[in-house]
Amino acid sequence: MMFNIMKKRLLPILVTTLLLFGAGAVVFAAGRVIVPDMTFGGDAQKLSLEQAVEIMQTKGSRAETADLNKKSDEAVAKGYAENAESIRDLLEKLDKMRNDPESSSIQISLTAEQAGATDVNQKIVKLRRDFAKTQLDANYKAELNQIESETINLYYGVLQAAENLRIAEENLTNQKTILANTQKKYKLGTVAKIDTLTAETAVLTAENEVASAETMLNTAKMNFNMLLGYDLMQKVALTDTLKMVEAPKMTLTEAVESAVNQRNEIKGVKFATEIQEILLKSLKYRYPENSSTYLNQQTAFLQAQKTAEDAPMQIEMDIRIKYMELADKKQAVDVAKATLANAKEGYRLATITYNAGMNTVTDVEEAQIRAFRAGRGLAKAISDYDLAVYEFKHAVGVGTVRLPL
Numbered sequence: 001m002m003f004n005i006m007k008k009r010l011l012p013i014l015v016t017t018l019l020l021f022g023a024g025a026v027v028f029a030a031g032r033v034i035v036p037d038m039t040f041g042g043d044a045q046k047l048s049l050e051q052a053v054e055i056m057q058t059k060g061s062r063a064e065t066a067d068l069n070k071k072s073d074e075a076v077a078k079g080y081a082e083n084a085e086s087i088r089d090l091l092e093k094l095d096k097m098r099n100d101p102e103s104s105s106i107q108i109s110l111t112a113e114q115a116g117a118t119d120v121n122q123k124i125v126k127l128r129r130d131f132a133k134t135q136l137d138a139n140y141k142a143e144l145n146q147i148e149s150e151t152i153n154l155y156y157g158v159l160q161a162a163e164n165l166r167i168a169e170e171n172l173t174n175q176k177t178i179l180a181n182t183q184k185k186y187k188l189g190t191v192a193k194i195d196t197l198t199a200e201t202a203v204l205t206a207e208n209e210v211a212s213a214e215t216m217l218n219t220a221k222m223n224f225n226m227l228l229g230y231d232l233m234q235k236v237a238l239t240d241t242l243k244m245v246e247a248p249k250m251t252l253t254e255a256v257e258s259a260v261n262q263r264n265e266i267k268g269v270k271f272a273t274e275i276q277e278i279l280l281k282s283l284k285y286r287y288p289e290n291s292s293t294y295l296n297q298q299t300a301f302l303q304a305q306k307t308a309e310d311a312p313m314q315i316e317m318d319i320r321i322k323y324m325e326l327a328d329k330k331q332a333v334d335v336a337k338a339t340l341a342n343a344k345e346g347y348r349l350a351t352i353t354y355n356a357g358m359n360t361v362t363d364v365e366e367a368q369i370r371a372f373r374a375g376r377g378l379a380k381a382i383s384d385y386d387l388a389v390y391e392f393k394h395a396v397g398v399g400t401v402r403l404p405l
Contacts, residue, residue, distance in 0.1 A: 032231070035232075035233040038214075038218050038233075039233070040218075040221060040233050040234065040235040040236070041233060041234075041235055042231070042233075042234050042235050043235070044235045044236065044237045045230065045234060045235070045236045045237065046236075046237045046239055047228075047236060047237070047238055047239065048238075048239045048240050049151075049152065049155050049238075049240045052151050052155055052228065052238075053147075053148050053151045053152070055228055055229075056147050056148070056150070056151045056227065056228060057144050057147050057148065059229065060228065060229040061229070062147050062150070062227075063147070065143075066140065066143045066144060066147065069139070069140075069143060069402065070136070070139070070140045070143075073132065073135070073136050073139055073140075073405050074136060076132055076405045077129065077132035077133050077136060077405065080125055080128045080129035080132055081129050081133075083125045083129075084122070084125045084126050084129050087121060087122045087125060088122065091119075091122065119282075120278060120279070120282040123278050124275060124278055124279075127271075127274055127275065127278070128275075128405070131267075131271050131405070132405040135264075135267065135403060135405060138262075138264055138267070138398045138403075139264070139402040139403060139405070140402075141397070141398050142264050142398045142399055142400055142401055142402045142403075143400075143402050145394045145397070145398065145399065145400045146400040146402075148390075148394075149390065149391070149394060149400055150227065151227065151228075152387065152390050153387065154220070154223055154224045154227050155224065155238065155240070156242075156383050156386060156387060157220040157223065157224070158217070158220045158221055158224050158236075158238055159238060159240070159241070159242045159383065160220075160242060160379050160380065160383045161213070161216045161217040161219075161220040161221075162217055162238075162242075163242050163379040164213045164216065164217070164376055164379060165210070165213040165214060165216075165217050167213075167372060167375040167376055167379065168206070168209045168210045168212075168213040168372075169210055169213075170372075170375070171206050171209060171210075171368065171369075171371075171372040171375075172203070172206040172207060172209070172210050174347070174368050174371075175199070175202045175203045175205075175206040175365075175368065176203055176206075178199050178202065178351075178361065178364055178365065178368065179196070179199040179200060179202070179203050181351075181354075181355070182195050182196050182198075182199040182361050183196055183199075190357065191361065195360065195361040198361050198362060198365065199361055199365070202365050202368075209372075221236065224236065242379060242382050242383060242386075243382065244330075244333060244382055244385055244386065245386045245389050245390075246389075247326055247330075247389045247392065248389075248392065248393055248396065250396070252319075252320065252323050255319050255323060255392075255396045256315075256316045256319050256320070258396040258397070259315050259316070259318070259319045259395060259396045259397075259399075260312050260315055260316065262396075262397050262398050262399075263315050263395075263397075263398060263399045264398050264399050264401050264402065264403050265311060265315065265399060265401060266308075266311045266312060266315060267403065268403045269304070269307045269308040269311045270308050270311075271403075272304045272307070272308070273301070273304040273305050273307075273308040275304075276297070276300050276301040276304040276305075277301055277305075279297055279300075279301070280294075280297050280298055280300075280301045283297055318395060319395060319396065322388065322391065322392045322395055323392070325388050326385075326388055326389065326392055329381070329384050329385040329388050330385055332381045332384070332385070333378070333381045333382055333385050335381075336374070336377045336378040336380075336381040336382075337378060339374045339377060339378070340371070340374040340375055340377070340378050342374075343367070343370040343371035343373075343374040343375075344371050344374075346367045346370060346371070347364070347367040347368050347370070347371045349367075350363050350364045350366075350367035350368075351364055351367075
C-alpha cells in the first residue's frame with residue numbers, strides 16, 4: 001500500500017523532470033547530469049586563448065594551488081626573517097654573558113649550540129631570508145608560466161583536432177564525388193566494375209577517418225573542459241584559429257642573455273653553492289682538512305660549484321636548440337603549405353585525366369589521399385610551430401620551474 005502511494009507521488013516528479021530536459025534522456029550521479037551521448041551542450045562558452053589562460057591563472061584548482069604556493073613562499077620568507085632576528089638577539093645576549101665574569105664560557109657555548117645561535121646558522125638564515133625575498137615573484141611567475149603552457153597545449157589540441165575533423169570531412173566529400181563520378185562512368189560502360197568497388201571502399205575508409213577524427217576532437221574537448229573546471233560535456237567555442245603566431249623579435253645573443261639572467265634554474269644552483277660554501281668554511285677551523293667530515297663537505301661544495309658553473313652553458317644550449325627548432329618548424333610550415341598546394345593540384349589534374357580516360361580511379365584516389373594527408377600535415381606543422389614559439393617565450397624568461405625556498 002505504502003509502495004503504491006510512493007509510486008503515485010514519484011511519477012509526476014519524473015515526468016516533470018523529463019519534460020524539463022526535453023527528449024534527451026538523463027541520469028543523475030553524484031549531483032551531476034550525465035549526458036547520454038557525446039553531444040556537448042549548455043550555453044556555448046566563447047574563449048580566446050588569452051581568455052583561457054586568464055581563467056586558468058585566476059580560477060580553478062591550478063590557480064588556487066599557485067596562490068597557496070605563493071602564500072607558502074611568503075610564510076617561509078617571513079619565517080627566515082624572524083629566525084634571523086631571533087638569532088641576532090640571542091647572539092647579542094650571549095655577548096653580554098661573555099662579558100659577565102660570573103658566566104661560564106662552556107655554558108654560553110652550550111646555550112648557543114642548543115638555540116642554534118651560531119655564526120654559521122646566522123649566515124645561512126640571512127642568506128635564505130634574502131634569497132626567499134627576491135625569489136617570491138619569480139617563483140609565482142614560473143608557476144603561472146607552467147599553467148599557461150598547459151592551457152596552450154590543450155587549447156591547441158582542440159584546434160588541431162577540429163582542423164583534422166574538417167579535413168577528414170572534406171576528404172569524405174571528395175571521395176563521395178569520386179564514387180558518384182565513377183558510378184556514372186560505369187553506367188556508360190567506360191569503366192569496369194572494379195573501379196566502382198575501389199571508389200566505394202575509399203568512401204568507407206573516409207567515413208572511418210571522420211569517425212576517428214570526431215573521437216579525437218571529443219577527447220580533446222573533454223580534456224580542455226576538465227582543465228578549465230567546466231563540466232565534462234560543456235559546449236565551448238574557441239575563437240582563436242590554427243594560424244602561425246609571431247615569434248619573439250630578438251637575436252640569438254639577446255635570447256641567451258635574457259635566459260641566463262632570468263631562469264630560476266641558474267638562481268637555484270648559485271644559491272645552493274653559496275650555502276655549501278658557508279658550511280665548508282665553518283669546518284675549516286673545527287676539523288682537519290684531511291678528515292672525512294671536511295672532505296665530504298668539500299666534495300659537496302665542489303659538486304655544487306660545478307653545477308653552478310655548468311648551468312649557464314646548459315641554459316644557453318637549451319635556448320640555442322629552441323632557437324634552431326623555431327627556424328626548423330617555420331620551414332616545416334612552408335614545406336607543408338607547398339606540399340598541400342601541390343597535392344591539391346595533383347588531385348585536380350588526376351581528376352581531369354581520369355575523366356579523359358587517361359588514368360584510373362586508383363590514380364585519383366591516391367591523389368586525393370595525398371591531399372588529405374598533406375592537409376593534416378599542415379595543421380600539425382602550424383600547431384608544432386606555435387607551441388614552439390610559446391615554449392621559447394617561457395624559456396627566455398624565468399622559465400616554468402619554481403624553486404623550493
